[in-house]
Amino acid sequence: MARCDSKAELAFIKDAVVPNLHYGVWPTEVSDKFSALRHERVRQPVIYVGVTTSSIVAGALKTKMAIEQYLDDYAVDADVICVGSHGLCSLEPIVEVQIPGKTRVAFTNVTPDRVNSILDGVLNGFIQPEYAIFQYHSEIHEPWHGIPFKNELPFFKRQNRLLLKNAGILCPDSIAEYIAYGGYSALAKAIREYTFDDICRIVEESGLRGRGGGAFHTGAKWRKALQVATSDRYLICNADESDPGGFMDRLLIESDPHKVVEGIILSSYAVSASKALIYIRDRYKVSIQRIQNAIEQAYEVGLLGYDILGSGYSLDVEVHKGPGAYVCGEETALIKSLEGKRGMPTIKPPYPAEFGLNGKPTVINNVETLANIPEIISNGPQWFAAFGTEGSKGTKIFSINGHASQTCWVELTFGEPLATLLDLAGGVKDGRTFKALHLGGPSGVSVTADELDAPIDFDELPRRGISLGSGGVQVLDNTVCMVDLVKYFMHFIRNESCGKCIPCREGSNRMYQILDNISKRPVSNEGHNTLERFKGVIQLETLAEVMRDTSLCGLGQTAPKPILKALKSFRDEFEEHIFDRKCRASVCRDLRTFYIDIERCKGCTACAKKCPTQAIYGTPRSSYFIVEERCIGCGICQDTCKFGAVFFK
Amino acid sequence: MSKAEKIEEILERYSYLDSKSLIPILQDIQSELGSLNEEAIVLVGQRLNLPTSKIYGLATFYNQFKFEPKGKNHICLCNGTSCRLKGAKWNMVYLEENLKLKNGQTTRNGQFSLEVVTCMGACDHGPVISINEEYYREVDPEKLKHIINDLTQE
Amino acid sequence: MNITIEVNNRTIQAHKGDTILEALNRNGIRVPTLCNMTNLTPSGACRLCVVEVEGRDTLVTSCSHIVENGMRVMTHSPRVVRARKTLVELLLANHPDDCLYCERNGFCELQDLAAELHIRERKVLRKSFTQKLDLSSPSIVRDPAKCILCGRCIRVCDEVQSVSTFEFVNRGCNMYVGTTMSRDLNFSSCIGCGQCVLVCPTGALHERQNFAEVMDALSNPDLIPVVQIAPSISVSVATEFGLKASKDVNKLLYNALRKIGFKYVFDTAVAADIAAVEMAAELIARKGNGNNLPMFSSxxxxxxxxxxxxxPDYIPALSAVKSPQQVMGSLIRNYFAAENEINLSKIFSVSVMPCLAKKFEAQREEMTTRGLSDVDTVLSTRELVRLIKLYGIDIQGIEPQHPDKPFNIRSSSGKLFGISGGSAEALARVVYHKLTSKELNDSKITEVKIISGVKAFSFNAAGQTFTFAVVNGLKNIHSILPVLMEGDVKLDYIEVMACPGGCVNGGGQPYVHEDKYVKLRTKAIIEIDEAEGIKCAARNPLVKAIYDDFLGETGGEKSKKFLYTRYSKREVLL
Known part of the structure; x- marks a missing residue:
């Protein structure tokens, strides 16, 4: 992906725009330039392709190539621009087209084979409404007929997109566009008008709390670091998002990296840090590329480096690629990893805000937390504090997936009920029955239908035995086995635990063994075997408590949460596994045996052909049978059988 | 260029050698050589003045670093919650039973290697796998079988 | 005493800056610990020292939390005890329960904890352990199945010994303690000092046993078992036999060893005297020609x-004189055997050492004469104790005896070899005596400051100044060495003892829970030196006799042949 800004453009930004950023009033040549960058009036068609990790998997790059091929083939002059994500992951690839005089209109599921027909239509002023999903609202352009406006769509209407206001709209690789949309004005304002202390105070007043899961007051954390008398402080942006099923931060960086960079600069200024580090997992190639590009551009136009905006404040930002360990989301482990050591947490106190990287005060904030800062500075703490509830201000970004009708990425104001998340995701996929909403990752909890009225709130949810987590949300339908799910989480924890302290290392291992034991066919059918299994479940509760009480870091302390909650909300399912040896969702592989009903089987051979382990035998046109030892329980035969002859016990 | 020379070349790129540059150096070496090995660890240890045991301990801590050479076809299998719910488990079972391939391993003929990762960020399209950076969506054992067959025949 | 805290509803006094654990221990309240080590920074890994602090959500580790005024602590509340018990149960679930057959049976901290917390039920069914025993090192045996991952060996190897052989490998439930590339110990950088064995709470690390060979030899009528015991042993074993700590039981040991069946019993301190005399000659010669200075102890x-x-560049600087153990071994084979007309190969030469590296040294191929090892086998102090107990000898009830001729008179400086600074002191005395024919006493020694952590002193003899440095333990050795070698102060001799405190704290010594015992051992040796008459090895009549009788002159042909050796570069995974 090429950089969007030309050298000349960057030079213009550097010389004409940046020095006057804080005035906010522009001479004509600049406002014309901004208008062009915002694509308010276009001379030739502009085609926007949403390119993010998620859409790349959906084929966005192939779509982009097809578009370029089309333009080439038909000698059409048009600009092709990469943009971020609107959050409608299920509808990707999304392509938007803006032709002169008309509003910008978005098409979904644009696979390469649809490119020709869609572009043929739209470039000639004609739209196939089945592919178009929304158009942008604009005073100066003529709208398309019969296409809803973006802010009319329930999906956008129900959200409060403060941080995501630019996501999907602007090009993440262009600092010029970001500035044209009002970016970096908060930084200019802060550096002109506020001292370190002022910003700390503003953030304290705004009531912003950390979005990474710990919900610590951001301002208080900064204040702590500011109070240590030293010349060197560090700010670390934790972008090592590693909850399975959470991709909030990644999409934010991919869609609007400059907002994150601005947040980093502002926060570094607030804690008077001389260096900021971004810790991001090496695997997230697209995010790394975009944030690195954003940093380079910021350096080039003089918003980073020596003497930012003539304030005398200098800052360097470095990107560190995390080699991948879940535990490195923990502050002290992250610091160890940055120091080139095994990412094992250390004891607190001392807290990183006092004694962190290289022994210096270090503030570690999550990507989303930092992205809030420019908004707070621009609009003031009161504006921010008006959103949300008593204890939880502002908005929270969620990524909703699992068995959701549509996988999406949304931003909601605090105080909305959890049910909104389910609504935004369009309910459960394929009309299946809703079972639970899992909030967070391996240390999150599953919420049942009757708890969905709980408000999204850092304080209220824990009172109801729920934790908000970092923002990953999984919709679970009735094909999910809760035992299997918590077993999966415990398996994750036992592998991702750093292994340093006994409760977390041995406790998670033991819990996994107990869960594994009850999801397996018992070796013998003797009477006390069931008793043993039941005793294991009793032990789970003790273990959970000890793990929470004694673990060294947050990973171990929160790891038993899903089990405790599941034992409470889905106890019957556990009991079924133990006493009846039955998995109602038929997920626990060892508890199910497939067999073919002789009466129904027509001998069509379909299942035998599809069986990945060749476990199905028989003669065509007479009934088949399954060899139990070979069967891996994948259930493909059942899905394949047109006659409904495959069952499991 | 021999392996040692390549490693030397990577080390040349770092102006300041201390334990802080250890992870980036190992990342560079791995992307150059495909995996780490004893030679690399010894060389890096000498230059950074670090005990090899510490480098080995660090490398085995993180998911990214591998000591087994990657297979010709490197399979990354997403086992994030979403992919898991949608059946990533059966793909793992399939690979284990048919290719005798477990996480972090390489088949004996060097054709395939498997890395189980958590969340590729493409939750809607799960279960997702990528083979040599090429993505496959909504993979079930049946589809996987075809993918593997195609790759074996190439 | 300026802080008051409340523990278990009773007020106690604490120093400011104390950890909760220190404050508790000072007030006679014991809290179990596994990963905690005195003088090392707390790691907070084992979580056994948790206590309940009022106002805290979770339990806190007492080893790392600093006391605050008015803190209210519960050390043995039901919540705390249950947590500790569960933790130990979890460890036991992953630990082979073959205690009766375990090397550490009776000295095992995990065993003690289980007993202390009254664990009487096996919550997890027995499973089989697949980890391989590592028998590759001549000094140390590793049994990974018994490792509870407390990390003490890693920390002692890193922070105390600067060797860094061990590190945690992998993560989470797959974590184990391993060496580079998970190779066997003999490929690793392990120097065999055995400090890790001393700190290991379980049987995961223990010495390589040479017990059986010795027993075989003792019962073999064709062999003549001969034994030498190192200077530091006599002051280290008293508690093992129920005697007052640090009581010198040298003479009782001679009798015990004879009772066990050793034909001849010798004192390694005599060899230390001879080694000192040879080293003095070597040093004076090096000083004369200015080559290979400073000389390193070997x-x-x-x-x-x-x-x-x-x-490897410093190898020429190492003194070429063999260590006392090897000097004695060589003299037994080459001098004593001839004197007593014993066939060389009939002698089974055993040495009892406070050290595990000595087991390795005895096997070095440089340490042989005519194809026979100077020393056949080495027992650690702990093995000696076990041997005495096995033979049912009641140390308290036997008569003191003297060692056998011709190695029966030592100077008190020979005994000093057992402590840090001892060999430097002994050498200084010989050098001074050699050059001036007078005794070196404290008034002629001036202390020299070079670098913190290294003691150094100098003295004048025959118009020359000699400066000796003493490195106690290998802590920070990588930064100390360059200063010593290339610093402003020109050194003549550098004594290095790998174990902190010297051989009295060697890896083969009996397990102690507090370093107070090590100090007592040191004190005992110094007291012996102060009390005795012959303080200088050169004035030991026996040494003179051996030279007259057999070796000829110091540094002469025979000395070179029997008492000198060479060293060479070693390729291992550093």
């Missing part, structure tokens, strides 16, 4: 291996 085999691995 009586610590762990240190010698350390130099061979990390600093």
């Amino acid at each position: 009586c610590c085999p762990a240190w010698v291996k350390f130099v061979e691995q990390w600093y």
Whole structure:
């Protein structure tokens, strides 16, 4: 992906725009330039392709190539621009087209084979409404007929997109566009008008709390670091998002990296840090590329480096690629990893805000937390504090997936009920029955239908035995086995635990063994075997408590949460596994045996052909049978059988 | 260029050698050589003045670093919650039973290697796998079988 | 005493800056610990020292939390005890329960904890352990199945010994303690000092046993078992036999060893005297021609291996004189055997050492004469104790005896070899006596400051100034060595003992829970030196006799042949 800004453009930004950023009033040549960058009036068609990790998997790059091929083939002059994500992951690839005089209109599921027909239509002023999903609202352009406006769509209407206001709209690789949309004005304002202390105070007043899961007051954390008398402080942006099923931060960086960079600069200024580090997992190639590009551009136009905006404040930002360990989301482990050591947490106190990287005060904030800062500075703490509830201000970004009708990425104001998340995701996929909403990752909890009225709130949810987590949300339908799910989480924890302290290392291992034991066919059918299994479940509760009480870091302390909650909300399912040896969702592989009903089987051979382990035998046109030892329980035969002859016990 | 020379070349790129540059150096070496090995660890240890045991301990801590050479076809299998719910488990079972391939391993003929990762960020399209950076969506054992067959025949 | 805290509803006094654990221990309240080590920074890994602090959500580790005024602590509340019990149960679930057959049976901290917390039920069914025993090292045996991952060996190897052989490998439930590339110990940088064995709470690390060979030899009528015991042993074993700590039981040991069946019993301190005399000659010669100065001590085999691995350039600086153990071994084979007309190969030469690296040294191929090892086998102090107990000898009830001729008179400086600074002191006395024919006493010694952590002194003899440095333990050795070698102060001799405190704290010594015992051992040796008459090895009549009788002159042909050796670079995974 090429950089969007030309050298000349960057030079213009550097010389004409940046020095006057804080005035906010522009001479004509600049406002014309901004208008062009915002694509308010276009001379030739502009085609926007949403390119993010998620859409790349959906084929966005192939779509982009097809578009370029089309333009080439038909000698059409048009600009092709990469943009971020609107959050409608299920509808990707999304392509938007803006032709002169008309509003910008978005098409979904644009696979390469649809490119020709869609572009043929739209470039000639004609739209196939089945592919178009929304158009942008604009005073100066003529709208398309019969296409809803973006802010009319329930999906956008129900959200409060403060941080995501630019996501999907602007090009993440262009600092010029970001500035044209009002970016970096908060930084200019802060550096002109506020001292370190002022910003700390503003953030304290705004009531912003950390979005990474710990919900610590951001301002208080900064204040702590500011109070240590030293010349060197560090700010670390934790972008090592590693909850399975959470991709909030990644999409934010991919869609609007400059907002994150601005947040980093502002926060570094607030804690008077001389260096900021971004810790991001090496695997997230697209995010790394975009944030690195954003940093380079910021350096080039003089918003980073020596003497930012003539304030005398200098800052360097470095990107560190995390080699991948879940535990490195923990502050002290992250610091160890940055120091080139095994990412094992250390004891607190001392807290990183006092004694962190290289022994210096270090503030570690999550990507989303930092992205809030420019908004707070621009609009003031009161504006921010008006959103949300008593204890939880502002908005929270969620990524909703699992068995959701549509996988999406949304931003909601605090105080909305959890049910909104389910609504935004369009309910459960394929009309299946809703079972639970899992909030967070391996240390999150599953919420049942009757708890969905709980408000999204850092304080209220824990009172109801729920934790908000970092923002990953999984919709679970009735094909999910809760035992299997918590077993999966415990398996994750036992592998991702750093292994340093006994409760977390041995406790998670033991819990996994107990869960594994009850999801397996018992070796013998003797009477006390069931008793043993039941005793294991009793032990789970003790273990959970000890793990929470004694673990060294947050990973171990929160790891038993899903089990405790599941034992409470889905106890019957556990009991079924133990006493009846039955998995109602038929997920626990060892508890199910497939067999073919002789009466129904027509001998069509379909299942035998599809069986990945060749476990199905028989003669065509007479009934088949399954060899139990070979069967891996994948259930493909059942899905394949047109006659409904495959069952499991 | 021999392996040692390549490693030397990577080390040349770092102006300041201390334990802080250890992870980036190992990342560079791995992307150059495909995996780490004893030679690399010894060389890096000498230059950074670090005990090899510490480098080995660090490398085995993180998911990214591998000591087994990657297979010709490197399979990354997403086992994030979403992919898991949608059946990533059966793909793992399939690979284990048919290719005798477990996480972090390489088949004996060097054709395939498997890395189980958590969340590729493409939750809607799960279960997702990528083979040599090429993505496959909504993979079930049946589809996987075809993918593997195609790759074996190439 | 300026802080008051409340513990279990009773007020106690604490120092400001104390950890909760220190404050508790000072007030006689014991809290179990596994990963905690005195003088090392707390790691907070084992979580056994948790206590309940009012106002805290979770339990806190007492080893790392600093006391605050008015803190209210519960050390043995039901919540705390249950947590500790569960933790130990979890460890036991993953630990082979073959205690009766375990090397550490009776000295095992995990065993003690289980007993203390009254664990009487096996919550997890027995499973089989697949980890391989590592028998590759001549000094140390590793049994990974018994490792509870407390990390003490890693920390002692890193922070105390600067060797860094061990590190945690992998993560989470797959974590184990391993060496580079998970190779066997003999490929690793291990120097065999055995400090890790001393700190290991379980049987995961223990010495390589040479017990059986010795028993075989003792019962073999064709062999003549001969034994030498190291200077530091007599002051280290008293508690093991129910005697007052640090009581010198040297003479009782001679009798005990004879009762066990050793034909001849010798004192290694005599060999230390001879080694000192030879080293003095070597040093004076080096000082004369200015080559290979400063001279390094070579009586610590762990240190010698350390130099061979990390600093091959310094190998010429090592004293070429064998260590006392090997000097004695060589003299037994070549002098004593001839004197007593014993066939060489009939002698089974055993040495009892406080050291595990000595087991390695005895196997070095440089340490042989005519194809026979100077020393056949080495027992650690702990093995000696076990041997005495096995033979049912009641140390308290036997008569003191003297060692056998011709190695029966030692100077008190021979005994000093057992402590840090001892060999430097002994050597200084000989050098001074050699050049001036007078005794060196404290008034003629001036202390020299070079670098913190290293003691140094100098003295004048026959118009020359000699400066000796004493490195106690290998802590920070990588930064100390360059200063010593190339610093402003020109040194003549550097004594290095791998174990902190010297051989009294060697890896083969009986397990102690507090370092107070090590100090007592040191004190006992110093007291012996102060009390005795012959303080200088050169004035030991026996040494003179051996030279007259057999060796000829110091540094002469025979000395070179029997008492000198050479070292060479060693390729291991550093």
